[in-house]
Amino acid sequence: AQSVTQPDIHITVSEGASLELRCNYSYGATPYLFWYVQSPGQGLQLLLKYFSGDTLVQGIKGFEAEFKRSQSSFNLRKPSVHWSDAAEYFCAEVDSSYKLIFGSGTRLLVRP
Amino acid sequence: DGGITQSPKYLFRKEGQNVTLSCEQNLNHDAMYWYRQDPGQGLRLIYYSQIVNDFQKGDIAEGYSVSREKKESFPLTVTSAQKNPTAFYLCASSITSGGINEQFFGPGTRLTVL
Numbered sequence: 717a718q719s720v721t722q723p724d725i726h727i728t729v730s731e732g733a734s735l736e737l738r739c740n741y742s743y744g745a746t747p748y749l750f751w752y753v754q755s756p757g758q759g760l761q762l763l764l765k766y767f768s769g770d771t772l773v774q775g776i777k778g779f780e781a782e783f784k785r786s787q788s789s790f791n792l793r794k795p796s797v798h799w800s801d802a803a804e805y806f807c808a809e810v811d812s813s814y815k816l817i818f819g820s821g822t823r824l825l826v827r828p
Numbered sequence: 829d830g831g832i833t834q835s836p837k838y839l840f841r842k843e844g845q846n847v848t849l850s851c852e853q854n855l856n857h858d859a860m861y862w863y864r865q866d867p868g869q870g871l872r873l874i875y876y877s878q879i880v881n882d883f884q885k886g887d888i889a890e891g892y893s894v895s896r897e898k899k900e901s902f903p904l905t906v907t908s909a910q911k912n913p914t915a916f917y918l919c920a921s922s923i924t925s926g927g928i929n930e931q932f933f934g935p936g937t938r939l940t941v942l
Contacts, residue, residue: 720870725868748928750930752933757916757936757938758935758936759832759918759933759934759935759936760871760918760920760933761933762930762931762932765930767928806870806871810928815873815876815886816871816873816931818870818871818872819870820868820869820870821868821870
């Protein structure tokens with residue numbers, strides 16, 4: 717079955733440190749991939765998306781993600797984390813029926 | 829402001845009762861979706877609708893029902909047949925149901941069964 721894997725349930729970083737959240741997808745030679753962020757008790761907000769073209773994608777709030785076909789990965793990065801980045805992050809992929817499949821999420825904690 | 833509204837934000841129900849969650853969008857989107865979110869499990873698709881008066885089951889439709897009588901509205905009913913309804917429910921919409929279109933999410937409704 718098609719799946720999206722986010723291997724890290726929790727990640728803790730210090731404010732100002734760099735961040736990388738991992739995501740592995742399972743479907744398609746040309747996948748459609750998304751990263752969403754969710755603050756506690758809120759809906760999801762789109763950070764960035766990849767459909768084709770440049771493998772390094774820029775998003776909102778200073779986030780970027782790199783698509784690596786050879787590793788089936790779409791990792792999210794930020795060079796310097798702010799306390800307001802503490803949230804849960806979801807990677808998602810469009811499946812063969814054009815529906816979104818979500819990973820189980822990574823909760824980011826930011827140390828002051 | 830364009831967006832998606834869900835009401836209520838918190839909902840409590842007794843076992844055996846049906847309850848309806850509201851979802852309204854003013855984005856003029858054709859497609860609408862309902863997801864269930866449980867801790868550590870990401871989002872799972874309950875139902876989706878590609879157009880008015882049409883909807884399809886998602887991965888976990890048992891115990892739920894929907895209607896799509898208006899483009900703007902996609903209410904979800906959690907029936908007494910849903911064995912474990914306590915969860916966070918998210919509604920979303922997209923321009924069409926084609927997968928490359930971004931889905932916009934509402935703020936969610938937290939349902940607790942007492």
